[in-house]
Amino acid sequence: MDFLKFDAAKCTLCGKCIDKCPFGALSIEAKGIAVGDACRMCGMCVRSCPEGAIRFEQRANTVDKSKWSDFLVYVEQERGDIHPVAFELIGEARKMARKVGYKVNCVLVGGEGTAENAKKLLPYGVDTVYVYEHPGFEGFRADCCADAVADCIAATKPSSVLIGATALGRSLAPRLSTRFHTGLTADCTTLDIEPSTDMVQIRPAFGGNIMAQIAIRRSRPQFATVRYRVMDRAERVQNPTGSVVKCTVTDDMARSRIRILSSEVIEKQKTIDEEDILVVAGRGVRSEKDVAMCRRLAEALGGQLAFTRPMVENGYGDQMHQIGLSGRTVRPRLIITCGVSGAIQFTSCMKDAECIVAINSDPEAQIFKTAHYCIVDDLYQVVPRLTALVQNRKED
Numbered sequence: 001m002d003f004l005k006f007d008a009a010k011c012t013l014c015g016k017c018i019d020k021c022p023f024g025a026l027s028i029e030a031k032g033i034a035v036g037d038a039c040r041m042c043g044m045c046v047r048s049c050p051e052g053a054i055r056f057e058q059r060a061n062t063v064d065k066s067k068w069s070d071f072l073v074y075v076e077q078e079r080g081d082i083h084p085v086a087f088e089l090i091g092e093a094r095k096m097a098r099k100v101g102y103k104v105n106c107v108l109v110g111g112e113g114t115a116e117n118a119k120k121l122l123p124y125g126v127d128t129v130y131v132y133e134h135p136g137f138e139g140f141r142a143d144c145c146a147d148a149v150a151d152c153i154a155a156t157k158p159s160s161v162l163i164g165a166t167a168l169g170r171s172l173a174p175r176l177s178t179r180f181h182t183g184l185t186a187d188c189t190t191l192d193i194e195p196s197t198d199m200v201q202i203r204p205a206f207g208g209n210i211m212a213q214i215a216i217r218r219s220r221p222q223f224a225t226v227r228y229r230v231m232d233r234a235e236r237v238q239n240p241t242g243s244v245v246k247c248t249v250t251d252d253m254a255r256s257r258i259r260i261l262s263s264e265v266i267e268k269q270k271t272i273d274e275e276d277i278l279v280v281a282g283r284g285v286r287s288e289k290d291v292a293m294c295r296r297l298a299e300a301l302g303g304q305l306a307f308t309r310p311m312v313e314n315g316y317g318d319q320m321h322q323i324g325l326s327g328r329t330v331r332p333r334l335i336i337t338c339g340v341s342g343a344i345q346f347t348s349c350m351k352d353a354e355c356i357v358a359i360n361s362d363p364e365a366q367i368f369k370t371a372h373y374c375i376v377d378d379l380y381q382v383v384p385r386l387t388a389l390v391q392n393r394k395e396d
């Protein structure tokens with residue numbers, strides 16, 4: 001770990017940092033304090049040193065970029081299966097890899113069955129899948145999972161690491177980027193790559209007022225997290241040639257400070273970004289009673305009701321159900337917007353839906369530029385009729 005700096009002139013070799021280190025990563029060597037691989041950058045030593053002789057090096061190191069190549073996708077497992085965001089990350093990595101002649105590799109960390117899951121990735125054009133399988137990796141323990149992925153990164157030196165912006169990915173990615181002293185761009189909505197192999201990472205910033213383009217120019221690897229259902233899923237390839245490599249798991253890697261006492265699966269309702277069918281109530285929907293009318297259509301279709309921002313601000317819905325730059329990005333099979341004008345902050349986060357039906361009484365409404373089917377009419381006429389039609393079809 002060359003990010004921890006010891007000032008030999010100040011250090012009295014009192015050993016307080018060694019006592020405080022929860023990972024047993026520090027030792028006294030001939031040249032002073034030495035830091036071993038077990039260091040997890042927790043900062044306890046920095047805080048415990050009475051002489052102020054230890055500090056983190058704040059400046060990112062400039063690396064020789066030519067020594068870092070290819071993409072590494074972290075493949076999350078959920079309840080024994082591969083999380084679907086992994087296939088989207090692979091798809092995006094393959095698009096970029098083609099532009100700069102890189103390979104796309106994956107890493108999986110988990111308990112029994114992980115190597116079997118790894119094989120499921122090969123038909124999607126992955127080159128090498130690195131597997132860290134050990135009973136100690138059962139369940140998600142951020143500390144030892146980070147150790148295993150860090151081991152893979154140190155061994156393979158990828159130029160970019162892509163991680164799903166799931167609850168688990170959001171815990172893992174910053175741990176890794178801190179270890180490698182490099183940049184992480186969270187929640188990217190678009191990724192691209194320059195010939196220099198710097199990734200162009202685009203994400204909304206300042207409450208959605210700007211789309212920030214972020215590049216990590218000097219350090220490697222470049223870490224990015226990407227939300228589920230934002231990117232296209234990878235296509236299968238005709239003749240897969242990739243392979244699965246089982247990696248050695250050391251005791252240090254599989255040792256966690258987190259003990260899982262019990263676990264239970266909480267059945268959660270689908271979030272709107274996981275939903276296949278959405279009906280959206282915009283400001284053209286005027287009251288609570290009218291919102292219920294739109295909800296009936298959503299329920300008849302077997303989907304969920306979502307809202308534009310003003311509707312959430314007016315208390316008709318919660319933020320979890322808001323579509324847009326300051327809400328969620330959705331990509332359902334069908335979306336029906338009711339009384340939505342089509343502002344860019346809304347459409348940019350739903351425009352990739354497979355089928356967009358817009359109901360608006362204003363023929364000039366912006367939403368019609370995004371919609372596949374445009375209904376220029378009063379939503380109070382259309383929505384109840386549509387609901388009745390769907391219900392009747394179901395009964396037939």
Ligand SMILES: Cc1cc2nc3c(=O)[nH]c(=O)nc-3n(C[C@H](O)[C@H](O)[C@H](O)COP(=O)(O)OP(=O)(O)OC[C@H]3O[C@@H](n4cnc5c(N)ncnc54)[C@H](O)[C@@H]3O)c2cc1C
Binds near residue numbers: 207365
């Ligand atoms: C930084 C920033 C972030 C933002 N983030 C978001 C975001 O995440 N999500 C979001 O939605 N917005 C967001 N906005 C706001 C956005 O710019 C729009 O103001 C908002 O999307 C408009 O919502 P709306 O379409 O429901 O309302 P309006 O723009 O008021 O549109 C109402 C529409 O209903 C139609 N209508 C009225 N009556 C009827 C009827 N009887 N039948 C049919 N049609 C009817 C009207 O013709 C009109 O087009 C953001 C803005 C900023 C500045």
